[in-house]
Amino acid sequence: MEIFRFLLFVFLTFFYLSYNSNSQKCKDFLIFDGSEQVVEYDIDTTGNWWILTRPYSDEFRLILPNSTTATFKEIKNLTFSPDGSRWAFFGRNNSGWNLVTSDTTIPLFCENVVDIGFSPNSEGFFYAYKNGMQTTVNFNHKQATLINYEGKIFLNFDGTLIAFVLTKGRSKTLVVPSRFESENFDEIIPLGFWADDEFIYAGRRGNLWQIFKNQKAITEDLLGIIDMKINWNGTN
Numbered sequence: 001m002e003i004f005r006f007l008l009f010v011f012l013t014f015f016y017l018s019y020n021s022n023s024q025k026c027k028d029f030l031i032f033d034g035s036e037q038v039v040e041y042d043i044d045t046t047g048n049w050w051i052l053t054r055p056y057s058d059e060f061r062l063i064l065p066n067s068t069t070a071t072f073k074e075i076k077n078l079t080f081s082p083d084g085s086r087w088a089f090f091g092r093n094n095s096g097w098n099l100v101t102s103d104t105t106i107p108l109f110c111e112n113v114v115d116i117g118f119s120p121n122s123e124g125f126f127y128a129y130k131n132g133m134q135t136t137v138n139f140n141h142k143q144a145t146l147i148n149y150e151g152k153i154f155l156n157f158d159g160t161l162i163a164f165v166l167t168k169g170r171s172k173t174l175v176v177p178s179r180f181e182s183e184n185f186d187e188i189i190p191l192g193f194w195a196d197d198e199f200i201y202a203g204r205r206g207n208l209w210q211i212f213k214n215q216k217a218i219t220e221d222l223l224g225i226i227d228m229k230i231n232w233n234g235t236n
Helices: 002-018
Strands: 037-043 049-056 059-064 074-080 087-093 096-101 105-107 112-118 125-131 134-139 142-147 149-155 162-168 171-176 187-193 199-205 208-213
Touching: 059 074, 074 112, 087 112, 087 125, 096 112, 112 149, 125 149, 134 149, 134 162, 142 162, 149 187, 162 187, 171 187, 171 199
Parallel strands: none
Antiparallel strands: 037 049, 049 059, 074 087, 087 096, 096 105, 112 125, 125 134, 134 142, 149 162, 162 171, 187 199, 199 208
């Protein structure tokens, strides 16, 4: 326990000094008293610190800025919004899995949990869970049911649209629910939503690739894709 206290002191002192380097004044502050066993701790890329503790032999708790959660048998997918103002994770208790956010806790009634993600503007988010072969994605007060989905779920800038890749036999298709479904390809590399809410992705048929914006091809045939990036500002 003493070594955990020492490491936490060093870790959090570094955090405080790093984010207050322009200040002429320094002061000590206590965020955790070491009363529970520390399992893991870190600082997120948004600058938020978190500590995972084990207050009981089979239960875990998260300590976050301005918040200490209930205990859970298992904790997964702690995710912060890009601006660092919101967070969410999955917590399993005796009743099953729950979505736990900075605002509320929602029972999920599912066999397993899949993923959580925030939109680039931090205002929208999705959470996905699974029952059998069926994956359910909740976003923007809407729900999508997926079968044979693979890879990542993408959100547009304000979190009102999602996109994902589905497998149909040996073919793959890119889907934005209520917007469009691409043609079938042998392989798809999804990139993300552009500023106009159209989705950019690469599709391969045989040995040739093309890059698409929704249904429209925006390149000639290519022999391969080395790298792709998207500009959220909508410029080239």
